[in-house]
Amino acid sequence: MKPPARAAVILTRLGLVLGFFGLWEAGAALGWLDALFFGRPSAVLADFWGLVISGQVFIHAWVTLEEALAGFLLGAVLGVLMAFALAASPFWEKVLDPIIMLAYSIPRIALAPLFVLWFGLGVASKVVFSFMLVLFLVFFNTFAGLKEVDRRMVDAVRVMGASRRQLLVKVILPAITPWVLAGLKSGVAMSLLGAIVGEYVGGNAGLGWMINSAAGLFQTNRVFAALVALGLMVVGLNQLVGRLERRALKWRPNNNLLS
Amino acid sequence: MIRLEGIGQTFLAADGSQVQALAGIDLAVSEGEFVSLVGPSGCGKTTLVEIIAGLQKPSAGRVTHGHAGQNGAFGWAGYMSQADTLLPWRDVLDNAGIGLEIRGVARAECRRRAAELAARVGLAGFENRYPHELSGGMRKRLGLIRMLAYEPEVLLLDEPFAALDAQTREVLQNDLVDLWRDFRRTVIFVTHDLMEAITLADRVCLLSRRPAAIKREYRVELPRPRTSLEVQFSQKFQALHQAIRRDLMAEVDWQKAHQA
Numbered sequence: 001m002k003p004p005a006r007a008a009v010i011l012t013r014l015g016l017v018l019g020f021f022g023l024w025e026a027g028a029a030l031g032w033l034d035a036l037f038f039g040r041p042s043a044v045l046a047d048f049w050g051l052v053i054s055g056q057v058f059i060h061a062w063v064t065l066e067e068a069l070a071g072f073l074l075g076a077v078l079g080v081l082m083a084f085a086l087a088a089s090p091f092w093e094k095v096l097d098p099i100i101m102l103a104y105s106i107p108r109i110a111l112a113p114l115f116v117l118w119f120g121l122g123v124a125s126k127v128v129f130s131f132m133l134v135l136f137l138v139f140f141n142t143f144a145g146l147k148e149v150d151r152r153m154v155d156a157v158r159v160m161g162a163s164r165r166q167l168l169v170k171v172i173l174p175a176i177t178p179w180v181l182a183g184l185k186s187g188v189a190m191s192l193l194g195a196i197v198g199e200y201v202g203g204n205a206g207l208g209w210m211i212n213s214a215a216g217l218f219q220t221n222r223v224f225a226a227l228v229a230l231g232l233m234v235v236g237l238n239q240l241v242g243r244l245e246r247r248a249l250k251w252r253p254n255n256n257l258l259s
Numbered sequence: 260m261i262r263l264e265g266i267g268q269t270f271l272a273a274d275g276s277q278v279q280a281l282a283g284i285d286l287a288v289s290e291g292e293f294v295s296l297v298g299p300s301g302c303g304k305t306t307l308v309e310i311i312a313g314l315q316k317p318s319a320g321r322v323t324h325g326h327a328g329q330n331g332a333f334g335w336a337g338y339m340s341q342a343d344t345l346l347p348w349r350d351v352l353d354n355a356g357i358g359l360e361i362r363g364v365a366r367a368e369c370r371r372r373a374a375e376l377a378a379r380v381g382l383a384g385f386e387n388r389y390p391h392e393l394s395g396g397m398r399k400r401l402g403l404i405r406m407l408a409y410e411p412e413v414l415l416l417d418e419p420f421a422a423l424d425a426q427t428r429e430v431l432q433n434d435l436v437d438l439w440r441d442f443r444r445t446v447i448f449v450t451h452d453l454m455e456a457i458t459l460a461d462r463v464c465l466l467s468r469r470p471a472a473i474k475r476e477y478r479v480e481l482p483r484p485r486t487s488l489e490v491q492f493s494q495k496f497q498a499l500h501q502a503i504r505r506d507l508m509a510e511v512d513w514q515k516a517h518q519a
Contacts, residue, residue: 035291044440104332152340152342152343153342153346155314155338155344156338156339156340156344157346157357157361158314158346159311159313159314159333159334159336159337159338160311160331160333160334160337160361160409161333161334161335161358161361161409162333162361165362171346174346175268175348177348180437230353251348251349251350251389252348253389253391
């Protein structure tokens with residue numbers, strides 16, 4: 001199939017987005033949409049700009065980012081370690097398999113109030129919550145990756161006389177890198193979700209808290225302004241992870257099966 | 260010199276029964292000799308190579324080779340199977356040099372020695388390519404030099420060219436013989452292809468049906484250098500091929516008759 005022209009893609013995309021916000025703006029201006037409930041793009045931008053000038057948005061964004069990053073790092077490290085531990089011990093894998101599946105299938109969002117109860121209204125409860133969400137993602141991905149490592153590839157290097165450590169560093173870790181990265185990628189979004197939901201449920205700072213308290217006061221434009229800040233943060237983090245991924249996986253063939 | 264004494268291997272099948280794959284295999288291969296192992300499919304050729312390589316422990320017998328750390332130690336042999344076991348995240352030179360890297364040789368030196376070998380087998384100009392950018396034949400050539408780079412005494416080859424098309428396979432066979440002549444390694448080469456076995460080897464060993472033992476050995480008294488094209492039409496080759504084929508088919512037929 002012929003690849004679509006880049007200019008056409010960008011123009012159409014821009015058209016869709018501008019059309020959406022244009023309709024929204026017009027609807028609010030003409031009174032079709034109740035501005036109290038739906039806000040208005042121009043007012044959202046103005047409010048966002050006000051938050052930037054006053055520096056408030058940075059204070060709250062930083063709180064959320066801190067919580068998410070701490071949860072992410074903890075979850076990523078422990079997730080990978082847990083996967084290695086279970087992959088190394090068939091006995092514990094058997095013992096823990098149903099327990100892990102059970103823990104995973106509990107909708108953890110529903111536990112948020114408990115975490116606030118246990119760890120307080122501050123940063124700690126959000127970090128723990130973020131951590132719980134990231135942990136499973138990274139664990140499952142890494143574990144699946146470890147199961148997929150080609151035995152014959154490991155054997156080939158083992159016959160050359162590689163030590164266990166060398167096998168780990170030169171074969172197993174590079175082999176599971178795509179899997180771990182896939183887990184980390186979705187983990188970034190998950191960790192933010194954890195921080196935000198934690199702030200909804202009980203908190204006194206952060207973008208999630210900002211959204212929740214503004215919604216309670218019918219400050220719809222403020223809600224959207226906080227969402228803009230959140231969106232920018234996610235885009236930035238995804239860029240970062242994407243760059244990391246491209247660097248680590250530059251050896252991979254591009255097989256885009258659907259195009 | 261490598262010696263197999265009374266090698267036996269018994270597996271536990273999925274249904275709990277004991278399956279004896281190998282029984283009492285004795286074989287001595289002298290320094291620099293090229294030996295082919297042939298046998299009916301499923302007779303345990305791969306099992307035997309994995310035992311020699313140290314990847315499986317035999318349930319009976321032992322493998323001796325005059326190198327430090329006998330049974331169970333690695334690093335004395337080169338091993339190549341039918342599977343593509345190149346590391347996809349390493350380019351040609353880093354793949355070829357990994358055996359040296361494991362021995363603590365600095366990366367630049369590994370790459371330098373790998374580049375020399377790469378040039379010998381026609382991989383010059385592809386030094387920085389990744390395996391997925393190479394053709395099937397090139398990947399096998401890279402597999403060969405990866406195995407030779409750390410200069411093992413013995414090469415264990417388990418149907419290394421089975422996945423290739425006939426033309427490419429013939430080219431690779433000639434490459435292997437060239438490398439063998441220059442490096443003078445001891446080679447144990449497993450194949451189900453009799454033509455391949457005879458063309459390459461000094462000696463062909465026929466394994467029997469399960470439980471496999473060495474049924475017969477045939478000296479290949481054909482002059483070297485041999486190229487598959489010349490050798491395969493000679494009288495001597497044809498006679499030998501026929502003899503081995505007859506013995507091999509006897510094993511295959513027995514297997515068929517007793518499976519029915």
